[in-house]
Each structure stands twice: as C-alpha cells, then as structure tokens.
Amino acid sequence: MFLHESARTGAVPLAATAAEQTPLSALAPAGAAAAAIAEVWWWMFWGSLVVLLLVCALALHAVLRRGERPLPFGARTLIFGGGIALPLGVITVLLFHGVRSGDAMLPRDVGVEPFRVEITARQWWWEVRYPDVDGAPLYDANELLVPVGRPVDIVLEADDVIHSFWVPRLGGKLDAIPGRTNVLRLTADESGVYRGLCAEFCGAQHARMGFHLLALEPDELERRLGERAAAGLDEDGSGPEAFAQHCGACHSADGRAGEPAAGPNLAAVRQRRHLVAGWLQNESGRLRQWLDEHQTIKPGNRMSDLSHVDPAELDAIAEWLEGR
Numbered sequence: 001m002f003l004h005e006s007a008r009t010g011a012v013p014l015a016a017t018a019a020e021q022t023p024l025s026a027l028a029p030a031g032a033a034a035a036a037i038a039e040v041w042w043w044m045f046w047g048s049l050v051v052l053l054l055v056c057a058l059a060l061h062a063v064l065r066r067g068e069r070p071l072p073f074g075a076r077t078l079i080f081g082g083g084i085a086l087p088l089g090v091i092t093v094l095l096f097h098g099v100r101s102g103d104a105m106l107p108r109d110v111g112v113e114p115f116r117v118e119i120t121a122r123q124w125w126w127e128v129r130y131p132d133v134d135g136a137p138l139y140d141a142n143e144l145l146v147p148v149g150r151p152v153d154i155v156l157e158a159d160d161v162i163h164s165f166w167v168p169r170l171g172g173k174l175d176a177i178p179g180r181t182n183v184l185r186l187t188a189d190e191s192g193v194y195r196g197l198c199a200e201f202c203g204a205q206h207a208r209m210g211f212h213l214l215a216l217e218p219d220e221l222e223r224r225l226g227e228r229a230a231a232g233l234d235e236d237g238s239g240p241e242a243f244a245q246h247c248g249a250c251h252s253a254d255g256r257a258g259e260p261a262a263g264p265n266l267a268a269v270r271q272r273r274h275l276v277a278g279w280l281q282n283e284s285g286r287l288r289q290w291l292d293e294h295q296t297i298k299p300g301n302r303m304s305d306l307s308h309v310d311p312a313e314l315d316a317i318a319e320w321l322e323g324r
C-alpha cells in the first residue's frame, strides 16, 4: 500500500505500482503447500521465543544472584538438558514438520490431473508456455493463468543464470537452473491475483523480476486462454513494418509462434495486467513510455536502444500492441 501510494507521487510514477493490494506474505497462505510452510514458521517462532526467554531467565539469574543461590539443578543436568536434549528435541520437531511441508510441494500423484505450465526464467523476466491450449502450445510472459482449486505443476527451466520461482502465498520457492528441469506443485484454494517474484539473486534487475499468478474458475480460465490464443498477428499475418524492423528480431507477436524468442512474447500484451515483469501496471500509454525510457525504468535490461528510431514509428508500434 505504501509503495503504491509513493509510486503515484514519485518522480518516476511507474515504480512499484505493481505492488497493488495483493499481500506478498508467506504468512497469509492460500494453498496447502504454503499453509504447511507457515505452520513450520510459527513452530520456529514460538519455539525460539521459548528458548530465548529461557536463556534470558538463566542469564538474569546468574547476574542477579551471583551464585549465592544456586539453581535447583546441577551443571550436569544443565549441560545434558540444555546442550543435548533440548536441541535434539527442537531439531526432531523441525525435521518432522520440514519433511511434511517439503512433501506438500512435490508433484505427487493425487488422483487429479494437474494443470501444467512451463516457465523459462530469463534475465529478467519469465517466459510462460501453456503446452496445450486448444491442441497447441501458447506463449505468454510474466503472468500465469491457472485454475483455482486444482493442483498446478510449474515446470521450471532457466536460460542464463539461476533464478528462483516463488509465490509466497501459494508455496515454497524452487530454483530454475540452466540445464535442469524442476517441477513445483502449487494449489490455489481461493481465486484471485497472487504476486510472485524471483527469489535468487540473478543480476542487476533481480528486484524487478516479478510476475503475477491469476487463479481463475475453470470456465474463466478457458475463456481467457482462448482470448490470448486469438490475439495474434493481423489478418494478413503481419504487424506494422516498424514492429518487424525494430522489435521482430527479439519479440514475437504471435502467441502460437512455436519458438521461444529472446524477449517476451507480445501477442497478448494488451491483456496482461502488468508490463515489465510485474513492475508497471498496464495502463494506456505505458508501452509507449517504456519504448522511450526503458533503460531508466529498468536499467540494464536487454532491450536495445531505440533512440534512433523515428518517434512516429514507435507510436505506431505501441498503438498496434495496445490496440489488438
């Protein structure tokens, strides 16, 4: 909320508008995996509080009494009780809960066909692939549409360095590692928008490598995926000449393109709630602003400099992308 307000009044009005009103807290779980993790957190919190109070009490006793009135138990009891039995007990309880919550994130057979989304993490955005939308893969970016109440398998890969996929309200984080495929199982119990982020330092714009996960009712999900699949090129199979010339080397504007590109697929960019990996709210004029100021908004991003391009051509590109 604070970020949201300050962003509106700040010199760069776009910073962190993406914060929206959705909490980014592992202690507000909305799924079984996250609930198990929150439970471990609370066990650790209360357990460490008890240990802290115990240690403070012993320290106070030592200071105030200066050994005049010895503790009711001997040194041997203190060493075995506090040095061996207590840590053993704490670690055993944590191990039990840790294994249980880790298990809740594994893609086990639960008798329900999980919904599958494939993610490739890149510096600094998320490529999203739905392997089967009306019989063919569909490419999107930085926004995941998934069904509410049904297990979702996030199939994670990385293209450059190690990233980590994390939706705090839905589950634990899992690394996306070049050359490996990891699968994270999440279930959203409530429909809504969940914020996600990269949780492994991955370079200059690690902090602006966010995304949103939308948990939708099944018919709404089908409708929206259909809409995104339909958002393709113009009827003659192209876009404006300026898009092909200045953007086409890195971006596809066809969600069915079939091949991953260097930059986010822009076919359904108008339908996304955010631009710039969850960072900017997708409002009218934002895309145009991005074309001019992208190195100010997200310094170091891999997009090439467009300052040599005729502004009228940039207008045409932004207008076309926003209008489809």
Ligand code: CUA
Residues within 6 Å of the ligand: 121, 122, 124, 162, 163, 164, 198, 199, 200, 201, 202, 203, 206, 207, 209
């Ligand atoms: Cu990707 Cu940090």
